[in-house]
Amino acid sequence: MSSAWSWYISIIVVANILACVWLIRWTQKKRPGEARPDETTGHSWDGLTELNQPMPRWWLWLFYGTIVWGLIYLVLYPGLGAFPGLLGWSQYSQYDEEVEQMEAEVAPLFARYAEMDFLELARHEEAMQTGRRLFANNCAVCHGTDGGGRPGFPDLTDDDWKWGGDPEQVHHSILEGRQGIMPPLGDALGEDGVEAVTAYVFHLNDRDAPEELVEAGRGLFSQQCAACHGQDGKGNQAMGAPNLTNDTWVYGGSREAIERSIREGREAEMPGQENILGADRVHLLTAYVLSLSMDTRDNGAEAPDGDE
Numbered sequence: 001m002s003s004a005w006s007w008y009i010s011i012i013v014v015a016n017i018l019a020c021v022w023l024i025r026w027t028q029k030k031r032p033g034e035a036r037p038d039e040t041t042g043h044s045w046d047g048l049t050e051l052n053q054p055m056p057r058w059w060l061w062l063f064y065g066t067i068v069w070g071l072i073y074l075v076l077y078p079g080l081g082a083f084p085g086l087l088g089w090s091q092y093s094q095y096d097e098e099v100e101q102m103e104a105e106v107a108p109l110f111a112r113y114a115e116m117d118f119l120e121l122a123r124h125e126e127a128m129q130t131g132r133r134l135f136a137n138n139c140a141v142c143h144g145t146d147g148g149g150r151p152g153f154p155d156l157t158d159d160d161w162k163w164g165g166d167p168e169q170v171h172h173s174i175l176e177g178r179q180g181i182m183p184p185l186g187d188a189l190g191e192d193g194v195e196a197v198t199a200y201v202f203h204l205n206d207r208d209a210p211e212e213l214v215e216a217g218r219g220l221f222s223q224q225c226a227a228c229h230g231q232d233g234k235g236n237q238a239m240g241a242p243n244l245t246n247d248t249w250v251y252g253g254s255r256e257a258i259e260r261s262i263r264e265g266r267e268a269e270m271p272g273q274e275n276i277l278g279a280d281r282v283h284l285l286t287a288y289v290l291s292l293s294m295d296t297r298d299n300g301a302e303a304p305d306g307d308e
């Protein structure tokens with residue numbers, strides 16, 4: 001807080017308290033000018049007269065009590081501008097304390113889960129309930145509440161992995177993050193080239209495309225794309241280059257979306273969670289993410305978004 005604001009607030013607070021004291025003392029006195037023999041102020045409404053008497057004592061003391069309470073509060077707690085109060089309390093310190101307390105309660109639980117292996121955990125119902133909550137709080141903004149993804153954010157419930165679906169690779173994706181970069185190739189290919197290579201990508205997915213374009217695209221693909229997506233177009237998980245043959249798309253599978261991926265390139269960043277959630281929570285989340293695709297594969301009892 002700037003010191004001008006600090007003074008501004010302090011002066012308003014103190015002035016208000018002084019004003020209250022003055023008001024009470026003022027109402028306590030009889031107003032001599034208005035003193036009348038019948039003890040009234042002389043005001044009368046339909047026969048009701050107003051007595052000219054001070055406030056009742058108990059009421060005054062109650063009022064003084066609240067003022068004293070206010071002063072004690074101001075000494076102990078924040079209220080006078082930049083002065084933090086003798087107790088040093090703040091919403092932040094309270095929040096930190098509560099977080100610390102909660103952390104101390106749940107840490108042993110996560111530590112216990114961290115000793116279990118991913119697949120064992122993935123079938124552990126209670127652990128997966130905790131995993132679902134962690135996912136909802138930390139991952140759902142990008143990957144969707146059910147982990148089903150949305151344009152630009154991969155679906156975590158299917159069997160198509162950009163960076164690999166083995167427990168170790170999924171763990172790596174979450175712990176350290178991932179950064180996939182598809183370079184823009186519009187200039188290198190020209191508009192005709194983009195069209196041809198898109199036709200070839202259609203062909204890889206058994207979709208209809210004009211024969212000549214597919215043939216023209218085939219050569220371009222092996223020159224420009226195969227280094228990352230593989231000769232057969234099945235992708236390369238070491239660099240996050242997705243499989244282009246299974247008709248599963250992060251950025252959409254329409255002709256426009258595919259052409260745009262090729263022309264303008266794409267970039268994606270998965271933020272590493274090591275410093276955000278810590279190793280134990282990441283361990284549990286890895287098992288949870290694995291459980292999402294196990295559910296679809298085994299057609300198991302519980303659907304991933306069962307209770308939403």
Ligand code: HEC
Binds near residue numbers: 139156161
């Ligand atoms: C800010 C958005 C964002 C958040 C939050 C986020 N992710 Fe991601 N995640 C991404 C993006 C984007 C990718 C794709 C990265 C790439 O392809 O290079 C990704 C990729 C992944 C992958 C790899 C998928 C694959 O196909 O190989 C996993 C696993 C994953 N995220 C899990 C999680 C988990 C678990 C959380 C919660 C702790 C999480 N993500 C939070 C954006 C996010």
Ligand code: HEC
Binds near residue numbers: 181250
């Ligand atoms: C330098 C490596 C590299 C080259 C070369 C490359 N790609 Fe990619 N491509 C990637 C990566 C990595 C991604 C994922 C980008 C992301 O996660 O944002 C990707 C994404 C894509 C996508 C989007 C996939 C989806 O799921 O929506 C398409 C389509 C694509 N590439 C086609 C091509 C074609 C066609 C070529 C050749 C003209 C090509 N790429 C060349 C690395 C490459």
